[in-house]
Amino acid sequence: MTVNHPEERTSTTRKHTALPKAQILIEALPWLTRHRGKTVVVKFGGNAMIDAELKAAFAQDIVFLHHAGLRPVVVHGGGPQINAALDRHGIVSEFKAGLRVTTEDAMDVVRMVLAGQVQRELVGLLNEHGPLAVGLTGEDAHTITATKHRPRIDGELVDIGRVGEITAIDTGAIEALLADGRIPVVSSIARSQDDGHVYNVNADTAAAALAAALDAETLMVLTDVEGLYEDWPNSDEVISRLTASQLEKLLPELASGMVPKMEGCLHAVRNGVTTARVIDGRVQHSILLEIFTDEGIGTMVVPDDEETGDEQ
Numbered sequence: 001m002t003v004n005h006p007e008e009r010t011s012t013t014r015k016h017t018a019l020p021k022a023q024i025l026i027e028a029l030p031w032l033t034r035h036r037g038k039t040v041v042v043k044f045g046g047n048a049m050i051d052a053e054l055k056a057a058f059a060q061d062i063v064f065l066h067h068a069g070l071r072p073v074v075v076h077g078g079g080p081q082i083n084a085a086l087d088r089h090g091i092v093s094e095f096k097a098g099l100r101v102t103t104e105d106a107m108d109v110v111r112m113v114l115a116g117q118v119q120r121e122l123v124g125l126l127n128e129h130g131p132l133a134v135g136l137t138g139e140d141a142h143t144i145t146a147t148k149h150r151p152r153i154d155g156e157l158v159d160i161g162r163v164g165e166i167t168a169i170d171t172g173a174i175e176a177l178l179a180d181g182r183i184p185v186v187s188s189i190a191r192s193q194d195d196g197h198v199y200n201v202n203a204d205t206a207a208a209a210l211a212a213a214l215d216a217e218t219l220m221v222l223t224d225v226e227g228l229y230e231d232w233p234n235s236d237e238v239i240s241r242l243t244a245s246q247l248e249k250l251l252p253e254l255a256s257g258m259v260p261k262m263e264g265c266l267h268a269v270r271n272g273v274t275t276a277r278v279i280d281g282r283v284q285h286s287i288l289l290e291i292f293t294d295e296g297i298g299t300m301v302v303p304d305d306e307e308t309g310d311e312q
């Protein structure tokens with residue numbers, strides 16, 4: 001009988017205990033191959049930025065995508081953070097058609113919070129992993145241009161202040177950053193095509209427009225629910241997959257924050273993006289689960305001509 005030297009035994013045991021880790025890495029191989037070189041636009045909603053741990057895990061996931069050879073672009077929201085700041089300034093928050101009524105004074109606060117607070121924090125978290133993230137707003141290098149948006153409510157066009165409707169996207173600055181191995185972090189503020197001021201753009205809408213213009217493979221929207229509920233708020237049954245036409249039929253029934261999200265998903269898949277997903281940003285590492293495993297979570301929207309049901 002051969003007796004292992006104690007040191008040999010320990011190293012053999014260690015090798016065996018590490019085996020599941022190797023299996024997990026190998027499981028990701030088909031997804032790594034599929035997504036390599038692809039652009040992924042990830043929208044991080046203000047409601048999903050619940051605590052420091054989640055934000056740090058978000059940054060780790062984005063850096064992981066980057067090192068795995070994908071080209072992540074982050075677009076962030078900040079609705080609750082803007083509400084809190086407006087509150088401190090004694091400005092009342094009002095929403096119409098799911099969009100913030102944005103006075104000139106409110107616009108200054110929106111810009112300060114998105115570009116000066118939320119974006120800076122995310123850039124800082126990403127850059128803990130190396131010189132990767134660069135923050136910009138839609139104003140920079142004409143990335144997002146908008147005109148005044150007047151939503152129709154009960155048949156009437158209403159004035160909701162400095163809220164923008166996107167008229168043009170210039171992807172030059174983002175493409176240059178990606179080509180330089182950086183991670184762009186974009187705040188949803190647009191330059192105005194009408195005057196010298198700026199517009200407040202819903203972050204879901206901005207992310208979808210950027211995903212389409214960048215010819216992204218995936219638009220991933222992280223929010224504070226599991227996905228699109230079939231019968232919200234009566235049940236928590238999540239619709240796991242739907243085509244663009246199915247989503248289009250559902251749109252008139254949707255409420256509040258889901259409206260710009262699902263309109264954005266529809267815009268994205270109708271304009272060349274392969275899949276648009278709404279996932280639960282409260283689940284740590286939900287991005288990695290979605291991209292690198294077959295345990296896709298949340299709601300996935302695909303173009304009408306999509307035939308397979310197993311695309312992840």
Ligand SMILES: Nc1ncnc2c1ncn2[C@@H]1O[C@H](COP(=O)(O)OP(=O)(O)O)[C@@H](O)[C@H]1O
Pocket residue numbers: 044045046047048077078079204222223224225227228229230231232254255256257258
């Ligand atoms: N059908 C639906 N399924 C899921 N959530 C819905 C639905 N309809 C409305 N909502 C609401 O939309 C919210 C998400 O949008 P929002 O608050 O704008 O989040 P975010 O800050 O992530 O953009 C959910 O928390 C929920 O209250």
Ligand SMILES: CC(=O)N[C@@H](CCC(=O)OP(=O)(O)O)C(=O)O
Pocket residue numbers: 044045046047076077078079080082098099100110163164188200201202203204
């Ligand atoms: C026009 C409009 O409504 N703009 C949004 C921009 C931020 C945003 O969209 O943030 P979330 O993704 O966290 O909701 C706002 O002022 O709240």
